[in-house]
Amino acid sequence: MKKKIIWIILAVVLVVFLALSAKVIDKGTEGQYTGEVAFDASASSGDDWSAVLGEITGKAEDIASVDLAALGDGRAVTLKGTVTGYESKASGKKNTITVAPEGYTGDAVFTVQLGSIYSGTAIRDTQTVKAFGDFTNQTEWSAYAKALNSEMHEQVVVPLNIDEGIQGKTVTVTGAATGSGNDINITPVAIAIE
Amino acid sequence: MKKILSVVLAVMMLLSVAASAEGLIYIITPSASNPFFKTEQVVGEAKAVELGYEVKCMSHDDDAAKQLEMFEAAINDGASAIICDNAGADASIEAVKKADEAGIPVFLIDREINESGLAKAQIVADNAQGAAAIAEKWVEAMDYEGKYAELLGLESDTNCHVRSDNYHAVIDEYPDLVMVSQQSANWDQTQGYEKTEAILQEFGDELKGIICGNDTMACGAAQACIDAGRDDIKIIGLDGSDEAAAYIKDGKMVGTALQQIARITEMAVEQADAFLKDGTLPESEKQLVPCMAITAENVDNLSGFVYTE
Amino acid sequence: MKKNNNQLMMTLLKGRTFIVLIILVIFFSFASSSFLSVNTLTMVAKHVSLYGILALGMTFVIITGGIDLSVGSVLGLTGMLAGGLIQEGLTVGNKTVYFSVPAIIVLMLLTGCLIGLINGLVVTKLNVPAFIATLGTMYICRGMANLRSNGATFSKIAGFEGLGNVGLKALGTNWLGIPAGVYVFAVLAILSAVLLNRTHIGWHILAVGGNEKSARLSGIKADRVKILVYIISGFCAAWIGLINTAQLSAAHPASGDGWEMNAIAATVLGGTSMAGGSGTIVGTIVGAFVIGVINDGMTMCGVSEFWQKIIRGVVIILAVVIDQTQRNLQAKMALQARNESK
Numbered sequence: 001m002k003k004k005i006i007w008i009i010l011a012v013v014l015v016v017f018l019a020l021s022a023k024v025i026d027k028g029t030e031g032q033y034t035g036e037v038a039f040d041a042s043a044s045s046g047d048d049w050s051a052v053l054g055e056i057t058g059k060a061e062d063i064a065s066v067d068l069a070a071l072g073d074g075r076a077v078t079l080k081g082t083v084t085g086y087e088s089k090a091s092g093k094k095n096t097i098t099v100a101p102e103g104y105t106g107d108a109v110f111t112v113q114l115g116s117i118y119s120g121t122a123i124r125d126t127q128t129v130k131a132f133g134d135f136t137n138q139t140e141w142s143a144y145a146k147a148l149n150s151e152m153h154e155q156v157v158v159p160l161n162i163d164e165g166i167q168g169k170t171v172t173v174t175g176a177a178t179g180s181g182n183d184i185n186i187t188p189v190a191i192a193i194e
Numbered sequence: 195m196k197k198i199l200s201v202v203l204a205v206m207m208l209l210s211v212a213a214s215a216e217g218l219i220y221i222i223t224p225s226a227s228n229p230f231f232k233t234e235q236v237v238g239e240a241k242a243v244e245l246g247y248e249v250k251c252m253s254h255d256d257d258a259a260k261q262l263e264m265f266e267a268a269i270n271d272g273a274s275a276i277i278c279d280n281a282g283a284d285a286s287i288e289a290v291k292k293a294d295e296a297g298i299p300v301f302l303i304d305r306e307i308n309e310s311g312l313a314k315a316q317i318v319a320d321n322a323q324g325a326a327a328i329a330e331k332w333v334e335a336m337d338y339e340g341k342y343a344e345l346l347g348l349e350s351d352t353n354c355h356v357r358s359d360n361y362h363a364v365i366d367e368y369p370d371l372v373m374v375s376q377q378s379a380n381w382d383q384t385q386g387y388e389k390t391e392a393i394l395q396e397f398g399d400e401l402k403g404i405i406c407g408n409d410t411m412a413c414g415a416a417q418a419c420i421d422a423g424r425d426d427i428k429i430i431g432l433d434g435s436d437e438a439a440a441y442i443k444d445g446k447m448v449g450t451a452l453q454q455i456a457r458i459t460e461m462a463v464e465q466a467d468a469f470l471k472d473g474t475l476p477e478s479e480k481q482l483v484p485c486m487a488i489t490a491e492n493v494d495n496l497s498g499f500v501y502t503e
Numbered sequence: 504m505k506k507n508n509n510q511l512m513m514t515l516l517k518g519r520t521f522i523v524l525i526i527l528v529i530f531f532s533f534a535s536s537s538f539l540s541v542n543t544l545t546m547v548a549k550h551v552s553l554y555g556i557l558a559l560g561m562t563f564v565i566i567t568g569g570i571d572l573s574v575g576s577v578l579g580l581t582g583m584l585a586g587g588l589i590q591e592g593l594t595v596g597n598k599t600v601y602f603s604v605p606a607i608i609v610l611m612l613l614t615g616c617l618i619g620l621i622n623g624l625v626v627t628k629l630n631v632p633a634f635i636a637t638l639g640t641m642y643i644c645r646g647m648a649n650l651r652s653n654g655a656t657f658s659k660i661a662g663f664e665g666l667g668n669v670g671l672k673a674l675g676t677n678w679l680g681i682p683a684g685v686y687v688f689a690v691l692a693i694l695s696a697v698l699l700n701r702t703h704i705g706w707h708i709l710a711v712g713g714n715e716k717s718a719r720l721s722g723i724k725a726d727r728v729k730i731l732v733y734i735i736s737g738f739c740a741a742w743i744g745l746i747n748t749a750q751l752s753a754a755h756p757a758s759g760d761g762w763e764m765n766a767i768a769a770t771v772l773g774g775t776s777m778a779g780g781s782g783t784i785v786g787t788i789v790g791a792f793v794i795g796v797i798n799d800g801m802t803m804c805g806v807s808e809f810w811q812k813i814i815r816g817v818v819i820i821l822a823v824v825i826d827q828t829q830r831n832l833q834a835k836m837a838l839q840a841r842n843e844s845k
Binding site for chain 3: 225226249250251252253255256257258259262263264266267268270271272282283284285287288289308348349350351352354355
């Protein structure tokens, strides 16, 4: 009996202690108390987009003057030419056009990605607005690449409503090029259709 | 008794080789029983010895507490520099901080930590990009549709999530690619084999592909598929091991992404050497070394974690 | 003459772990010039306190003839729970509760005790062998530790002023030049020694381990005693969960994986018999230091990981072999003494 009372007293003391030492806040309002902000790739890329666009269009070189064997992780290029092909894969989620640039005489095939799914991280790797060191880790860095691609898609590709009818038209594409040899892949940052 | 004593003395003499003129470098990696980490120790030691350092290679077995103990041992042992493939992006911060406070430069290889300004360099294999790159090859090989399974690494390992997340960043955009099973095989070949057997039992002919968090598991999965007579299953891994290369050559695996660990390790030793000799710091602390997508097209160029064109 | 020889042998055997410890320290001092320094010894003590505290709990369990394989997982789980309570709080409905660090420490120690209680109940009331019961809880706790965060690490262990949960890191820092864990080890070691040698509970524990049947016949509630030792072991493991999390400034779900082996090794090296019935806290402390000195010494000597494992294995087997020799010698001497008195 005595033992039982001791246990009950201990339990009560514990509960009171826990209750007194607890701080109850509304769910999800931690930021107000800690001053911490969670990383949001899309917010970050939205803010940076115009700077990235400006940088890549600013430093883009004409494709004819670029050494295609040394594109590296991504190089800003611009090309003007006729659309020679339109391809839609993966139930219309992976659309591309091929462009034959004016003034280019080599064998390379230039494929421009039109989304909505983009491969690679060429835009991120071509810009210098943000560097890897600005992010906590490579997960955030890769989320940033993806967010830049989707920002571009919304701003640049969606408004153009491109479909098969684009074949034969003349376009001017500025973007980030990757690849080597004969397969050159371009993620656009600006497209103009004449 | 005398014999034993003389043996003990001899061992002691061997162990207490005079400290090298240039200093002592600790190379701390996960277990060397994995060829990937063995490469780090072998390449790192060779390079450091070539530059005139004494080297001690250690393994933390992915135990952050053990890693902290080794860092503390290195500090007390008067190490000149520590080169480390760490045991967790968050769990390793404290160890690096300790070394930094003790004035010992740390050069991280392969994996990064979630904090800047503590290590002198973080030379990171770009797992995110590598996973995405090989996932794109895999998606093409799958022809954008079909059911697939995923073998995850050790779930408490940062890289397990980085790789899986980036596989899915690519794959999940295709609604016709359906993941029917996701299981951890703990980076382990035997577990990769067994889990694949079970998955094949469960889904049979419906299953078209398996994505694996590393090559060790992918090799287990590939072997299980071969043994079950399923040559058609599209398998990818990540690391770039010679064993995976062999499967890729045979057409039993679609591909892997090579983490250029030999190059990364050499860079780290060179940067440590430059810092110790004249205080030169690398241009930026965080350095990403891209992974290379390895498929049947270019697998012949791969050997011993080195890609030569 | 022979008797004297035996007695000398006996003394040596009884103090064997301590002798080994001294030999090891001398050996490593030669092998590594920086080993014998205040800093290194402080470091060794810090590392030893991790295994040592686990080994204290393990000693009680092994004395009763049991074993607790779950301690590594329990420390992983309590570390994760503590980390989670600090970083994410406890969400109920649309409110989130953040506890202060003292409250979290109390909660985690209770959690450790609770898991110990479960271990004890399964062993005594369900008659599951200790090896199996604690193997089961080992897997369960490890799974739960991973589940708590889906494998991720809790990294905001320092807490936030605004949430009133700052302070856990104190367990991972030095107080007056000595690591906090060493103080905890010292206090728990003293309490353990008093409990084992100076209280009737300690006597009951030894009695149950020595001969359970006769202990029961003499009125000892053997089941209660057995449950108690698992609770003590869980309590010790919870301390390590907290200290390890504080030292790393992060709660990692794989923490403590395999540490039960170090704890068992330290206990056995310290002369506690796996058959139960005998063991001392001082022995366990010395055993923990032997393990710690071997670990740190080999690291500082640059011995490769593969050799480290082999050497550790040899040391453990040797310890048990010597233990057996001692027992045989003891029996022989007792026989001799009886013959002489006739």
